[in-house]
Amino acid sequence: MNSTNETEVVLSEYDLIVSMTDVKGFITYVNDVFCEVASFSREELIGKPHNIVRHKDMPKVIFKLLWETLLRGKPISAFVKNATKDGNYYWVKAYVAPVFTEGEITHLTSYRRPVSNFAKQEISKLYKHLKEYEATHSLDETYTYLMEYLKERNISYDQFVDRLASEHSISNADALKIDIDSYYIDHMIFKTNIARSVALGKKDIKVTDSCCCNFGKKLKQLESMPFTSHPLWSQVHHYHNHVHGLMKDYVQRAGEDASKSELEGILSNVDKDTNKLIGTLKNVIDTYVEEGISHE
Helix, strand or coil: CCCCCCCECCCCCCCCEEEEECCCCEEEEECHHHHHHHCCCHHHHCCCEHHHHECCCCCHHHHHHHHHHHHCCCCEEEEEEEECCCCCEEEEEEEEEEEEECCEEEEEEEEEECCCHHHHHHHHHHHHHHHHHHCCCCHHHHHHHHHHHHHHCCCCHHHHHHHHHHHCCCCHHHHHCCCHHHHHHHHHHHHHHHHHHHHCCCCCCCCCCCCCCHHHHHHHHHHHCHHHHCCCHHHHHHHHHHHHHHHHHHHHHHHCCCCHHHHHHHHHHHHHHHHHHHHHHHHHHHHHHHCCCCCC
């Protein structure tokens, strides 16, 4: 399902693409990784419909499913093939969620991670088939066809995505049923929400202690695991605490009218330390599994 003269842009294991849109799909926020991977400047993306990066190989029915789910107030995951500005493409596993203000959906947030080669191969087969079906059927008919396809397998589309994502293990963390992606996304959500509050001019922004964010709570739950005896476990806490310290500094400096470049530098360091944090966590778990230490 690769078009002629296109080259795949492969995301690194710890890349996280983040964007926000309004309820009509117009982009209101993108992170640096989005710009770098898609080869667009931030100015070229803000205010544009998110389908600016839609690849022609993507079936329309997948976006129908996404939007219907989101506007019902439910989050959804999906594999998406996107197009870059310079004519190439990249695959992502997207987690998209509606954000509510006083009971109303005000915007949508999307977090996108790399996709394993196994998942790309399998999902490409389905998407190619759906594209062919769409060519001779209406969008509603294709939607019904997709629902029947999933019903026959007794799974939802979300479950189908999760199953493909886990079929080909890219981390020994799978052996312990630890979802490394969720830890990474939790920390990036923490950063993104604070940065967005600053951009909106909100006052009295409180940066929680490291144990109070979702990542911190999960980290605390892991303390009972045997792998926490690993010498590098203390480094996991070090990077985690440092990220929170940087975000506190970010809020303080923003309140002192620091320059845009200074604030962007702090966020860049947050990204670097988050990568170190997740890399160290994965290394601790992988070492534990590879050494065959009993974790009964």
